[in-house]
Amino acid sequence: MSSENETPRSVLPYPPIKKESKFVVLSDWDGTITDRDSNDWLVDNLGFGFEKRRALNVETLEGRIGFRDSFREMLESIDHPFDYCKEQLKQNIKLDPGFEKFYTWCKANGVPVVIVSSGMAPNIRAVLSTLLPGPDAEEIDIIANEVEFTDPEKKGDKWEIVYRHPDSGFGHDKSQAILPYRDLPHRPTLFFCGDGVSDLSAAKHADLLFTKVMANGHSDLKTFCEREQIPHVPFTDFNKVLERVQEVVAGKSVETVLKEEGN
Template identity: 80%
Template structure:
């Protein structure tokens, strides 16, 4: 079982928001490198931690199943010796949204389709970046299921800090499948869309009806690589304009999930 995969529902130390029981469609999405133009935790590690080469080597070890995502991610964050607020401010200055995201999120709101961010990052960083990039109250209102942060300095100001994993016993740290699987138990079986890009999304990859795998401009995508290797049907996308097009076809155009996946070569 690769990249931290394990059996059984892991213990969660953080609360979950209520699921959207009456929704016909639900969109769940990774944050870093999917909704954003770059991965904020990779950016912190590369710029303020032990650097790109060691970080990328850990990514590849994780993808190969030689180390869990939880343990590799902790190593990356522990290499960042800067106060938490300083890290958050740097992210607010350097992380931007995918060019199609606001239009897609706005359309979901207009259609009353729940949109949930499911992230292996830390919720305060996500809210911080969103506060500079999303209009109006959306930055505070958008639903986020993520990890948290604990300030470990005596004054608890964040001079030193550590990640609080949602599922500390899971090799994923945050097993994203646990945000999806409750919808599978609903009687009316909503159509589930999931967007992701990397190794933190592997736990969710098999559980959506339509899985969108983000591909960078250079053609790179750890999630797409994993899906091809494991023969998991997926829709590659460069930005959320493609996601909007395909989701609209199912929601408004009457296309079946099977049609969309077949047209994408699955």
């Protein structure tokens, strides 16, 4: 396993970084851009269920197991063909109520939005195709894990996750999507939006971190940031993110925003 200070080996390609952009938004997918976590939905409804899944989340949050291993265990409990799982997600997963407006504004104002997910890219693209108009679903860059069909016919009756960073305890170390921007001659302001344990590796590297809070007040990432004293902006939907991103793009400093949010 890679140590925390080593750059983890990636077995999947990255899209080009946005070298010319003054501002870049990177966002988790599940439970952040979406109204619920699609992988949690699969495990809770097609796998071993909520109680065991949540117990593994807590183990990960408290550092007793890595996200890579706990997530693999969850996915291995799902004994359904991949296409069936994908169709179930298309029927049951919706966008955060403010995301389409947020994405439309970002696109119109030259602010790239990149999805950085510990889920599997084919599932993300499939759900997006049902929720965003026109070509938008195909245009958004997705940095995620992949899937391999393991049944003899390669139809997807049996499948497993292909981790972007198989040697990392995160499986997908999201910090690696952010850190290349730090080395650019004209470094952009980086926004990151997340909600859960898979976002912990990215939490310290954004200029302005947004932590998604569910309607019941739950947010593993917010809990982590409070414990580690990482400045952040809680939000319940992307209307709040849009408001704060617009302010920074218009000239307000990140430091001022964080101070106004009680950091």
